[in-house]
Amino acid sequence: MGAAGGRDRRRAGRGCAVRATGAMPMYRLRPFHRVGGEVLAEQLPTCMYRLPSLHRRPSPAASPPPQEEVDPSLQALESRQEEILKRLYELKSAVDGLSKMIQTPDADFDVTNIIQTDEGSPLTANGADLDLMLGKDYGALKDVVINANPSLPPLSLLVLHSLLCERFKILSAVHTHSSVKSVPENLMKCFGEQTTKQPRHEYQLGFTLIWKDVPKPQMKFSVQTMCPIEGEGNIARFLFSLFGQKYNAVTSTLIDSWVDTAIFQLKEGSSKEKGAVLRSMNAALGKTAWLVGNELTVADIVAWCALQQTGSANAAPANVQKWMKSCENLAPFGSVMKLLK
Numbered sequence: 001m002g003a004a005g006g007r008d009r010r011r012a013g014r015g016c017a018v019r020a021t022g023a024m025p026m027y028r029l030r031p032f033h034r035v036g037g038e039v040l041a042e043q044l045p046t047c048m049y050r051l052p053s054l055h056r057r058p059s060p061a062a063s064p065p066p067q068e069e070v071d072p073s074l075q076a077l078e079s080r081q082e083e084i085l086k087r088l089y090e091l092k093s094a095v096d097g098l099s100k101m102i103q104t105p106d107a108d109f110d111v112t113n114i115i116q117t118d119e120g121s122p123l124t125a126n127g128a129d130l131d132l133m134l135g136k137d138y139g140a141l142k143d144v145v146i147n148a149n150p151s152l153p154p155l156s157l158l159v160l161h162s163l164l165c166e167r168f169k170i171l172s173a174v175h176t177h178s179s180v181k182s183v184p185e186n187l188m189k190c191f192g193e194q195t196t197k198q199p200r201h202e203y204q205l206g207f208t209l210i211w212k213d214v215p216k217p218q219m220k221f222s223v224q225t226m227c228p229i230e231g232e233g234n235i236a237r238f239l240f241s242l243f244g245q246k247y248n249a250v251t252s253t254l255i256d257s258w259v260d261t262a263i264f265q266l267k268e269g270s271s272k273e274k275g276a277v278l279r280s281m282n283a284a285l286g287k288t289a290w291l292v293g294n295e296l297t298v299a300d301i302v303a304w305c306a307l308q309q310t311g312s313a314n315a316a317p318a319n320v321q322k323w324m325k326s327c328e329n330l331a332p333f334g335s336v337m338k339l340l341k
Contacts, residue, residue, distance in 0.1 A: 143206035146235065147218040150183045150211045154232045155305035155336050157217065158190055160239040160298075161207055162332030167243065171203040177212035186339050187211065205242075233263040233302055240298035254292045258299035267306040274312055282317035289326065300327060308340060 148154050164170055172191040176183050191209070200206075218228040219235045229235055237259065247255065261280075265273040281303065284291055291299045304327045307313045313324060327333045 142204075142221070143208060144239070145208045145210065145220050147177070147210050147212040147214050149214055149217075150180060150187050152309070153187060153190070153339070154217045154235070155308060155339070156232055156236045156298075156302045157209075157239065158336050158339070159301050159305065159332045160236060161191065161209075162335050164205065164207070164239065164242065166332075168204040169202065171200065171206045173206075173208045175208065175210045177210055179213035180211050183211045190339060192335070231263070233259045236298050236302050240301070245297075251292060255297050255299045258291050259302050262299070262303040262306040266303065266312070267310055274310065278312065278316055278320060281323075282319045285319035285323045290323070296327075296330075304333065305336070308336075 146154075146157060148157070161170070161172070165172070174188055174191055176188070188211075191207075216230055217232050217235055218230050219238065220228050221238070229238060237256070261277055266277045269277070281291065288294055290296055291303060300323075304324060307316065307320075307324065313321075316324065328337060
């Protein structure tokens with residue numbers, strides 16, 4: 001009885017406690033949205049931000065948006081681009097017309113007239129400005145370094161060296177590489193006796209020939225930055241360009257064609273190819289004194305040297321024989337003749 005009475009009293013106590021605490025709030029906050037007892041519901045935001053509707057049509061009275069000003073530099077660049085495109089289009093049209101004319105078998109196109117009217121200055125004129133063609137280098141002499149095999153000396157480069165010496169002050173030198181055991185004395189003195197020794201800065205161009213065991217001649221103009229130019233014909237073109245000769249496109253193309261023909265067919269080709277080249281030369285020399293036009297070009301130099309090295313000079317036709325004598329009457333060719341004896 002005592003235990004049961006005690007449990008009843010504890011249950012009654014817990015019930016009173018629950019009823020007492022259930023009526024009290026945990027905490028109370030003052031309302032912040034009331035002003036004078038009124039709820040300001042119309043001031044509460046309904047969205048994060050507002051954007052104008054893109055689906056509404058603009059009113060007729062609305063003014064058009066102002067146009068942005070274009071930068072004058074952009075306008076100049078655009079006009080320049082249009083001018084370049086126009087010139088390229090005109091150039092393409094001209095080239096297409098020339099190609100159709102040349103490829104047509106019966107085209108009335110006489111190349112001889114164009115060559116004879118070419119404005120090329122003779123080699124006896126004043127020397128060209130080396131600084132303008134090769135770039136000005138303060139405090140350093142411009143050097144042309146050529147590696148060549150003594151078993152097949154590049155005669156055209158020796159002729160061009162003699163021509164350059166007539167135009168510029170050349171500091172010439174001949175050396176032997178360790179890959180070559182012995183070099184004939186006449187090749188070591190191919191530039192003649194260098195008796196006068198002047199300070200290096202008083203020369204305009206350095207010309208160094210190194211006899212070396214190489215498959216084909218190699219040349220470097222700027223030893224530090226320039227990749228080598230290979231082949232006797234390519235080197236001859238570079239050296240002849242130092243004279244500052246100016247030719248039109250047709251003349252330049254014919255000169256390059258004769259140089260390649262002399263190297264790859266007259267010098268390295270078969271007997272049949274050599275005969276065909278001699279006939280072509282004889283026909284060309286029947287119209288003009290030199291292979292291309294009325295002035296000496298690099299084509300004459302390379303072709304003459306190729307004839308000398310291949311031994312085809314004696315079997316050359318009449319016009320070629322006459323042309324060869326004209327070459328040999330020039331002093332630079334005469335100096336090479338001494339090496340061939």
